[in-house]
Amino acid sequence: MSLPQQLPLRLYVLAGLTGSGKSELIRFFRDNNxxxxxLETLCGHDGSVxxxxxxxxxxxxxxxxxxxxxxxxxxDPGRPVFLESELKRIGNLNLPDWLVNTMATADVIWLDVDRGLRRERLAGIMATAAPGRFLDCLQKLAYKLGPERQDRAIRFFNAxxxxxxxxxxxxxxxxxxxYALSTERIKLRFPIDRWNTPEIAEQILRAVDGLS
Structure with a gap:
């Protein structure tokens, strides 16, 4: 398939550790002009088990x-474009080389989310998940977690x-x-200890406008 018509764009990659709210921010941007x-919605997959x-x-x-x-x-090439940091392969799909190469040179916005907040956000997702489906997903990590951590995770979840x-x-x-992107290309860093999607999104947009 041919290259897209518009290269390059003002691209910013949202990065951060698991539970940092990257996907939520991307969806908020998408839905708010x-x-x-x-990429996750387009792929129908978030790259995890x-x-x-x-x-x-x-x-x-x-x-x-x-x-x-x-x-x-x-x-619009005159406006910034945001996307989430992703591996080349998302589920059964590979990102095209042109996008992988573009992302590799784009400025990174690092969401430095408090660990306790990340823990709270992930726990909230688990609390609303269908137990059987979550445990089926967790089983796919068994060979990476090892038997001890896997057993502990199952016991904690069931409790x-x-x-x-x-x-x-x-x-x-x-x-x-x-999963933890190198910090060498970080252009902006946002310490976050309280989650408010519209507020965080506005802070990012203001900071990006200051770079242009």
Whole structure:
């Protein structure tokens, strides 16, 4: 498939550790007249073993790449575009090389979310998840977590201690290469100890306007 019509754009990559609210901010931007590329929705997957908690079947590679180009070509080059830091492969789909290369040189906005807040946010997701489906997803991490951590995570979840379950998952993801993006390209950093999506989004937009 050919390259999109508009390259380059003023691209900003939202990055941060698991539970930092990156996807939520991207969706807020998308729904509130701010240019955002919502890769997870386009892919029908969030890149984790827990994707089935939010998504159904993924599109075909052709459908995904076609929709991706369609969205990209609608962007106004005079306005910033936001997207979430992602690995090259999201579920069964690969991002095109042109996008991977573009993301690799884009400025990074780092969401430095308080660990306790990340824990609270992840615990909230677990509390509303269908128990059987969540445990099925967790089982896919068994060989990476190891039997001891896996058993503890299951016990905590079944006991309703979602915060302790989140602690185990954060410890794993935070230490996994690829999930914690290198900080070398960080252009802006936002310490966050209280979650308010519109407020955080406004702070980001004001800071980005100051860079232009």
């Amino acid at each position: 701010t240019q955002a590329l919502d 827990f994707a089935s908690l939010r998504f159904g079947r993924q599109p075909t590679s052709y459908q995904f790449h076609k929709q991706l180009q369609k969205h990209w070509n609608r962007f 309703g201690d979602f915060g302790a379950t989140a602690d185990i998952l954060m410890a794993y993801y935070d230490a996994t290469p690829g």
